[in-house]
Amino acid sequence: MKSMLRQFRRAPGRILASVFALALAVGAIGVLAIPTVSGATLRQAAGGQGLADIVVDTTSLDQSQLALINEIDNVAVAEGQATVAVRLSDGFLTRLVGLDFDTQTMDIVQLTDGRLPGAVDEVVTSKSLGAIGDHLVADGSSYEIVGHGGTLWWSDSDVLYAQLDTVTALTEDGGTNRLVITAVDDGIDDLRAIGDEVRLVLQPRGDTYTTFPTYLPDGSTPIDQDIEQVSTLIGLLGIVAGLVALVLLASTTNTLITERTREVAVMRALGGRSRPLRRRLRRISFGITGMALVIGLPLGVLISNFIARMVLEEFVGITPDFAIDWRVIAGSAIGVLLGARLVAARAARGVTKLPLAEALRDREGAPFGNRWTHRLATRIPTGGLFSRIATRQSVHRPARTLAVVIQISAAVGAAFLIPSLANSVNEFNSATHEPWAWESTTQARDAGLPFSASVVAESADAESGIYVEGELEEWQIDLYGLEPDTEMFDPMLTSGRWISPESREAVLSAGFAKRNDLQVGDTLMIELASGEFEYHLVGLANDFSRTAYLDRTDLAADLGEPGMVNTVWSMRDHLDITLPAATRTSTAADLDADDNAGRAAIVTIFSAIGVIVAGVAALAVLSSMTVSLFERRHELAAMQALGASRRRLRGLLIRELLPLGAIGVLGGIILGALGTRGIIMSFEASNAVDIGVVDALGSVPLIAAGTFAALVLLALATVRSAARRPVAVTLRGAA
Amino acid sequence: MLSEHVNLDNWDMHTTSVLVRPPSAPATADASLVEARDLTRIWGKGDAAQIGVSGVDLDIRSGELVAVIGPSGSGKSTLGALIAGIDKPTSGSLVVNGTRIDRMKTDRLAAWRGGNVGIVFQDFHLLPTLTAVENVELALDLGTDIGRRQRHKIALTALDQVGLAGHAKKLPAQMSGGEQQRVGIARATVTRASLIVADEPTGALDQANGHAVFELLAGLARMGTTVIFITHDLSLAGAADRIVSMIDGRVESVTEQGAAS
Ligand SMILES: Nc1ncnc2c1ncn2[C@@H]1O[C@H](COP(=O)(O)OP(=O)(O)OP(=O)(O)O)[C@@H](O)[C@H]1O
Ligand SMILES: [Mg+2]
Numbered sequence: 001m002k003s004m005l006r007q008f009r010r011a012p013g014r015i016l017a018s019v020f021a022l023a024l025a026v027g028a029i030g031v032l033a034i035p036t037v038s039g040a041t042l043r044q045a046a047g048g049q050g051l052a053d054i055v056v057d058t059t060s061l062d063q064s065q066l067a068l069i070n071e072i073d074n075v076a077v078a079e080g081q082a083t084v085a086v087r088l089s090d091g092f093l094t095r096l097v098g099l100d101f102d103t104q105t106m107d108i109v110q111l112t113d114g115r116l117p118g119a120v121d122e123v124v125t126s127k128s129l130g131a132i133g134d135h136l137v138a139d140g141s142s143y144e145i146v147g148h149g150g151t152l153w154w155s156d157s158d159v160l161y162a163q164l165d166t167v168t169a170l171t172e173d174g175g176t177n178r179l180v181i182t183a184v185d186d187g188i189d190d191l192r193a194i195g196d197e198v199r200l201v202l203q204p205r206g207d208t209y210t211t212f213p214t215y216l217p218d219g220s221t222p223i224d225q226d227i228e229q230v231s232t233l234i235g236l237l238g239i240v241a242g243l244v245a246l247v248l249l250a251s252t253t254n255t256l257i258t259e260r261t262r263e264v265a266v267m268r269a270l271g272g273r274s275r276p277l278r279r280r281l282r283r284i285s286f287g288i289t290g291m292a293l294v295i296g297l298p299l300g301v302l303i304s305n306f307i308a309r310m311v312l313e314e315f316v317g318i319t320p321d322f323a324i325d326w327r328v329i330a331g332s333a334i335g336v337l338l339g340a341r342l343v344a345a346r347a348a349r350g351v352t353k354l355p356l357a358e359a360l361r362d363r364e365g366a367p368f369g370n371r372w373t374h375r376l377a378t379r380i381p382t383g384g385l386f387s388r389i390a391t392r393q394s395v396h397r398p399a400r401t402l403a404v405v406i407q408i409s410a411a412v413g414a415a416f417l418i419p420s421l422a423n424s425v426n427e428f429n430s431a432t433h434e435p436w437a438w439e440s441t442t443q444a445r446d447a448g449l450p451f452s453a454s455v456v457a458e459s460a461d462a463e464s465g466i467y468v469e470g471e472l473e474e475w476q477i478d479l480y481g482l483e484p485d486t487e488m489f490d491p492m493l494t495s496g497r498w499i500s501p502e503s504r505e506a507v508l509s510a511g512f513a514k515r516n517d518l519q520v521g522d523t524l525m526i527e528l529a530s531g532e533f534e535y536h537l538v539g540l541a542n543d544f545s546r547t548a549y550l551d552r553t554d555l556a557a558d559l560g561e562p563g564m565v566n567t568v569w570s571m572r573d574h575l576d577i578t579l580p581a582a583t584r585t586s587t588a589a590d591l592d593a594d595d596n597a598g599r600a601a602i603v604t605i606f607s608a609i610g611v612i613v614a615g616v617a618a619l620a621v622l623s624s625m626t627v628s629l630f631e632r633r634h635e636l637a638a639m640q641a642l643g644a645s646r647r648r649l650r651g652l653l654i655r656e657l658l659p660l661g662a663i664g665v666l667g668g669i670i671l672g673a674l675g676t677r678g679i680i681m682s683f684e685a686s687n688a689v690d691i692g693v694v695d696a697l698g699s700v701p702l703i704a705a706g707t708f709a710a711l712v713l714l715a716l717a718t719v720r721s722a723a724r725r726p727v728a729v730t731l732r733g734a735a
Numbered sequence: 736m737l738s739e740h741v742n743l744d745n746w747d748m749h750t751t752s753v754l755v756r757p758p759s760a761p762a763t764a765d766a767s768l769v770e771a772r773d774l775t776r777i778w779g780k781g782d783a784a785q786i787g788v789s790g791v792d793l794d795i796r797s798g799e800l801v802a803v804i805g806p807s808g809s810g811k812s813t814l815g816a817l818i819a820g821i822d823k824p825t826s827g828s829l830v831v832n833g834t835r836i837d838r839m840k841t842d843r844l845a846a847w848r849g850g851n852v853g854i855v856f857q858d859f860h861l862l863p864t865l866t867a868v869e870n871v872e873l874a875l876d877l878g879t880d881i882g883r884r885q886r887h888k889i890a891l892t893a894l895d896q897v898g899l900a901g902h903a904k905k906l907p908a909q910m911s912g913g914e915q916q917r918v919g920i921a922r923a924t925v926t927r928a929s930l931i932v933a934d935e936p937t938g939a940l941d942q943a944n945g946h947a948v949f950e951l952l953a954g955l956a957r958m959g960t961t962v963i964f965i966t967h968d969l970s971l972a973g974a975a976d977r978i979v980s981m982i983d984g985r986v987e988s989v990t991e992q993g994a995a996s
């Protein structure tokens with residue numbers, strides 16, 4: 001500790017730069033903790049309110065049917081809930097969710113204030129809809145807000161929670177229309193088995209699922225999937241940050257030890273033995289690393305919690321508690337200490353093994369001229385004297401040169417990856433919209449097919465159809481039931497042909513088909529809410545999604561409601577006919593805005609992480625340069641004594657940095673491009689869709705200019721501070 | 736033995752045939768090249784203050800070879816650094832070669848140094864990544880407008896002057912202390928500056944080479960260069976035009992030596 005302090009007093013600026021850069025790098029590794037931190041919050045939320053394993057909308061069920069479902073093998077509890085779409089007096093479309101507050105074990109409302117509804121005209125909702133005591137008018141009925149709160153399932157929308165009776169009074173037949181089930185064994189196959197069984201139990205009374213069941217196996221939550229992808233990305237950037245940290249650690253440790261070559265040589269000459277000397281050298285790096293960890297680990301906890309909060313608030317609408325991932329903390333601490341120890345051991349061995357005579361002569365670590373690379377560099381007479389100094393300096397300290405290049409690459413890579421991801425997502429979004437010709441889509445708010453296909457018969461610029469979810473090859477897919485001669489959709493076929501009327505034909509997303517080895521001519525087994533059905537694959541659409549396009553007549557029949565639909569597409573941005581059910585109309589512009597908001601959120605989060613990674617790398621470069629300049633202060637002072645102005649010294653540094661910057665930018669662009677591809681490919685694989693990469697080539701000049709500007713600034717600042725002391729004072733310290 | 740190392744015969748040829756710029760001669764033959772008045776350099780404040788030099792008044796004429804002697808810590812190097820313009824006095828005034836340098840800005844001072852002073856450091860300060868000849872060339876690059884080709888030739892000749900003709904392509908790490916010292920001397924003399932400040936230039940040299948270096952500097956002085964020669968070697972000092980003797984940061988005595996050397 002004492003030697004640590006002495007060390008610190010000797011070169012506070014350098015040590016501080018190293019410690020802070022390393023600390024920030026360690027902190028940045030903290031982003032690896034984000035998935036755990038957010039996962040902890042979600043699981044805690046899920047545990048507290050009893051999340052179901054299976055959630056599905058059904059036609060109206062009564063108590064006796066629920067009792068039968070409760071007797072199915074492996075079902076722990078099955079409960080009925082009710083939900084209907086309602087419109088508030090201000091036009092806001094929402095839902096009434098009816099829960100049996102006395103007996104329910106799933107989706108338990110978490111109150112933030114007030115109480116649960118005790119009467120049929122009382123509701124609990126989120127604060128944004130009104131204060132306790134306010135009255136809300138929904139579809140003509142008035143409800144009093146008696147509490148604020150919500151459940152995880154509905155956390156992203158403001159719904160009204162009411163007594164079960166309040167809502168069943170509004171459903172068809174007065175039964176429950178939503179089924180939630182907890183299973184004893186909750187593996188995905190167990191849950192599917194229950195799902196199939198329930199379907200059979202419902203059949204005799206003509207009841208069916210009206211949506212595709214959501215299975216939440218192994219304690220997962222409905223938003224796990226949403227944040228899983230974000231987490232993967234975050235993890236990738238965390239690894240980049242970790243890499244920068246290790247490179248920085250290696251170069252700092254190396255310098256701190258090699259610059260003691262002469263000091264150690266003196267001790268050896270006086271009889272000091274290698275082993276204790278090596279131990280002392282290692283302790284120096286241990287001290288630096290220790291200080292960095294003390295600052296870096298809490299910083300990492302803060303960073304991970306900050307970003308986890310951004311992610312959860314954005315995607316899930318809940319504010320997480322503060323959480324700590326001890327595995328990441330222990331992992332980064334052990335990793336960094338072990339790394340420091342390895343590098344330190346190697347450097348210390350080098351220092352104590354150097355022939356004594358050689359080590360004693362040398363003032364600033366390993367002398368220039370001892371290696372063949374040095375001699376080679378000396379023989380190449382590159383340009384003027386300053387260029388030669390610059391080149392040879394880079395050759396003299398290959399580890400530092402490499403570290404600077406890697407650090408610049410990491411910063412540039414992060415800076416290039418983020419706009420490339422944004423571009424790719426952007427392009428993907430517009431590509432998914434491209435096949436659609438409509439200006440607005442109007443969809444039934446409740447499950448099922450509530451209106452007849454002929455509702456738009458008189459309207460020339462509207463078409464009716466079906467949008468539901470289904471399953472194919474174990475993937476959840478979108479299913480569109482369209483008029484075969486639709487004008488709303490241009491399939492942009494990559495092979496095969498479009499569907500013909502009522503012949504049970506399907507067109508499938510090309511990327512999805514490719515990833516599942518499906519070809520034109522194959523028979524598809526599509527699972528709908530109502531059961532499994534066969535379709536013939538006749539064409540592949542270039543639509544960048546996971547979608548099957550079917551004949552609306554075929555699909556309605558399969559769903560058990562022949563001739564019915566749930567969606568109307570229109571060439572106008574509004575619908576001038578009234579539909580006999582609660583609907584929601586979205587315009588293309590609305591959807592674009594949604595996409596943009598979603599993309600902005602993703603880009604914001606990744607920009608935050610990118611800024612951290614780029615910041616760590618920039619600080620690392622700064623720290624490397626500070627160390628390098630400190631080592632060369634006598635050299636620079638000697639040049640000043642010979643008449644070199646600060647401008648020429650800056651010129652020298654810039655000449656040294658620019659080639660490194662150029663290689664770093666090039667490497668960074670390649671790294672960023674590869675990273676973008678890696679991320680997009682992992683998205684494509686985990687979603688079975690084509691996404692495609694669009695590199696943000698437009699940002700390259702900007703990134704390059706920014707990097708060079710930063711390096712020039714760095715040279716300016718360092719020369720400025722180096723030239724502050726009189727030359728004689730700097731030179732005196734050399735002896 | 737002596738001429739094997741340091742070849743003085745070549746000096747005139749070098750100066751007249753290769754160097755473009757004539758040696759900068761003072762305006763009047765007997766003018767002062769250095770005028771120090773009440774020159775003081777103190778580090779730190781109050782009790783912790785370290786006195787380098789204090790209240791030094793000194794005039795040095797053009798073409799004079801002045802030896803500065805005194806015990807260790809008496810302020811010789813500090814005075815040399817101030818006169819060479821690589822340190823700034825805490826107070827007092829300093830005019831060198833007609834320019835008041837004690838208040839000059841960093842970069843103007845650097846440019847001034849390049850054109851007016853040659854400095855030989857006690858501990859060499861060669862650039863470790865440059866070869867012997869490149870180190871000498873660097874002084875020409877920074878201090879003169881001479882073109883690259885010429886520079887190389889002149890630098891080789893200057894190395895030859897100090898007996899290092901065969902060592903031109905060696906790096907500092909590959910040379911002995913004395914060899915490095917002589918590269919430092921070649922570097923300081925090559926620009927033909929009107930003032931040379933040499934801080935113990937013979938410290939790392941054997942007696943023969945020490946004498947040769949002294950002769951080299953004395954020869955330059957005879958041709959009009961002012962030389963300030965800091966040394967512990969009283970026999971060398973005895974051969975100077977004047978001896979400035981320092982003690983505790985003050986000039987204790989100045990001894991004129993008539994027609995020495
Ligand atoms: N940068 C500095 N900071 C503090 N004190 C200094 C500094 N430089 C010199 N000194 C002090 O100034 C005094 C004169 O030092 P200087 O180096 O001029 O002596 P010197 O006569 O050259 O000695 P030597 O013969 O040993 O080289 C000494 O007491 C020294 O401690
Ligand atoms: Mg001295």
